[in-house]
Amino acid sequence: MTMSSLTWNIHNVHIVLEDRVVKGSVQVSNGRVAAIVPEESSAELPADAESVDGKGGWLLPGFIDVHVHGGFGGDFMYANSESFDRITKFHASQGTTGMLATTMTASKEAIDAVLDAVAEYQQSGNQYAPLLGVHLEGPFISEKWPGAQNPAYIQDPQLEWLKEWNEKHPGMVKLLTLAPEKNNSKEAIAWMSENGIIAAAGHTDAVYDEVKAAADAGLTHAVHTYNAMRGLHHREPGTLGAVLTDDRIYTEIIADGEHVHPAAIALMLAAKPLDRVIIVTDAIEAAGMPDGTYELGGLAVVVKNGTARLREGNALAGSSLTMIRAFRYMLNHSKLGILEVSQLASGNPARELGIFDRTGSIAEGKQADLVLADAEFNVECTWVQGRTVFHKSE
Numbered sequence: 506m507t508m509s510s511l512t513w514n515i516h517n518v519h520i521v522l523e524d525r526v527v528k529g530s531v532q533v534s535n536g537r538v539a540a541i542v543p544e545e546s547s548a549e550l551p552a553d554a555e556s557v558d559g560k561g562g563w564l565l566p567g568f569i570d571v572h573v574h575g576g577f578g579g580d581f582m583y584a585n586s587e588s589f590d591r592i593t594k595f596h597a598s599q600g601t602t603g604m605l606a607t608t609m610t611a612s613k614e615a616i617d618a619v620l621d622a623v624a625e626y627q628q629s630g631n632q633y634a635p636l637l638g639v640h641l642e643g644p645f646i647s648e649k650w651p652g653a654q655n656p657a658y659i660q661d662p663q664l665e666w667l668k669e670w671n672e673k674h675p676g677m678v679k680l681l682t683l684a685p686e687k688n689n690s691k692e693a694i695a696w697m698s699e700n701g702i703i704a705a706a707g708h709t710d711a712v713y714d715e716v717k718a719a720a721d722a723g724l725t726h727a728v729h730t731y732n733a734m735r736g737l738h739h740r741e742p743g744t745l746g747a748v749l750t751d752d753r754i755y756t757e758i759i760a761d762g763e764h765v766h767p768a769a770i771a772l773m774l775a776a777k778p779l780d781r782v783i784i785v786t787d788a789i790e791a792a793g794m795p796d797g798t799y800e801l802g803g804l805a806v807v808v809k810n811g812t813a814r815l816r817e818g819n820a821l822a823g824s825s826l827t828m829i830r831a832f833r834y835m836l837n838h839s840k841l842g843i844l845e846v847s848q849l850a851s852g853n854p855a856r857e858l859g860i861f862d863r864t865g866s867i868a869e870g871k872q873a874d875l876v877l878a879d880a881e882f883n884v885e886c887t888w889v890q891g892r893t894v895f896h897k898s899e
Contacts, residue, residue: 511535513891514550515877518559521566521847523866531564533873536890541869559877562885565847566866567602567874568828569854571680572640572728572757572785574607574801576792576827581606582615582802584622586629593633595793596786597894599827600884601634602874603864605679607787609802610643610654610708613666620674633894634887637858638679642728645683645693646708652733653815653822654708655802662693671700678702679858682728684709685719698723703857706754708733709744716747720754726857729787730756730773731765732821749776755857757785760831760838761824763812767838774839783857784831784849789813789823833882 516530520541532540532550542548550556574581579591589606596604606623608616623636643654645662662683670678680703683690694704706716707728712735716724727734727748735743748754749772756777758770764787774782786792791799791808798816799806801823805816813822828850835846847866855865864872873891878884887895 511891512539512551513555513557515557515559515564515875516550518562518564518877520564520867521843523848523852523868524844526843531867531873531875533875533888533891536873536892538867538869538871538873541867557877557886560879562880563843563878563882564867565600565832565876565878566851567864567876567887567889568600568832568850569637569858569865570596570601570604570786570788570828571783571854571858572607572642573601573604573788574609574823575790576788578790578794580790580800581619581623582609582611584615584618586622586626589622589626589636590632593631593636594894596788596827597634597887597889598884600829600832600876600878600887601827602876602887602889602894603635603637603860605638605640606636607640607642610646610651610656610658611802612658616641616644617670620670620677624674624677631889633889635889637860639677640680640682641678642682643708645681645687645690647684647686647710649710650684650708650733650735652708653801653804653806653820655804661688662690664689664693664696667693667696667702671702676701680705680726682707684711685724686711686715691719691722694719694722694724698725706734706744706748710735711744711747713742713744713747716744717751720747720751725753726755726757728757729759729764729785731769732759749773752778752781755781755783755853757783759787759824759826760784760834761826762834762838764821764824770835770839774841779845779848780853780856782849783853784828784835784846786826786828786831787823788826791823792825792827794825829876829878829882829884836882
């Protein structure tokens with residue numbers, strides 16, 4: 506199933522399309538979906554092409570993770586290709602076919618190094634799950650809600666830094682998390698909006714009116730909704746109240762049952778249009794690794810029974826989650842069906858990043874970014890642009 510040919514087929518599989526599930530076959534040619542053939546159709550796929558038996562499993566559009574720090578012992582803050590390979594190979598094995606390399610609150614020099622390393626990595630050709638760009642999580646966040654971020658590097662937004670990063674690496678920064686109540690935030694948000702960077706609220710103590718004003722300025726995203734933000738009060742709806750009630754704002758959710766109670770996820774799904782909800786992992790280097798002590802943003806993290814917490818203070822420190830586990834969690838612990846969960850994992854992030862014309866769903870002409878899963882939604886194989894980046898037996 507390594508697919509050396511330019512044209513190949515996968516048959517005997519339940520294909521999760523944008524609006525329906527069909528059992529049948531998919532033809533891939535030159536890295537794109539060439540044809541979708543329902544089982545009852547009389548159409549025929551090329552007989553001489555390599556063919557994969559899906560064994561009655563699920564063919565899903567590849568997952569897009571807009572918030573991931575690391576995995577399998579790698580962290581994007583390490584800013585080297587060896588670490589990036591570990592991360593992208595591991596998450597490809599979990600169905601991810603595109604991600605934003607997510608940084609931590611750190612010195613400008615450390616963030617510069619990540620941007621340089623991602624640019625070099627992209628130019629060298631991603632072997633596994635491609636890096637679609639960078640998500641800068643901080644350092645322009647609230648001292649009151651640092652979460653697992655290093656408070657030593659927290660500061661007000663620096664518009665000159667944003668301009669410098671964008672000039673050196675045009676289009677590299679796709680998303681930036683900040684606290685809307687900080688000095689200079691509104692100016693930074695407006696500039697990001699004008700320059701194609703998604704402005705996100707996160708690690709914030711903003712009151713309701715401050716978030717609404719930020720949305721008016723161009724803010725359109727909330728990072729790990731519920732976590733590390735001012736909560737909902739009936740007289741001061743807070744950050745959370747604004748995020749849940751403003752349809753301009755996409756909401757991330759860490760769907761692991763630890764960061765957010767399933768009832769709170771149900772509340773979010775009731776409040777938000779479905780096309781404004783995105784599942785993410787917020788995974789750190791401990792993802793795919795045994796329990797033990799790890800690092801995140803220079804801080805010690807202890808992972809016990811798969812849950813990551815700071816050694817000092819015990820705050821949740823990212824996760825060991827993967828996209829396929831988040832996918833299964835939403836199927837099992839929400840009222841959503843497979844089409845809706847696929848939208849949260851693939852379609853919505855692709856739309857937000859402006860790449861839905863080429864990925865994020867299974868459709869003729871789109872990239873063959875595909876995940877084959879068995880009946881229990883365990884990943885069997887992952888393809889990026891028709892190329893095998895993971896096979897369970899290899």
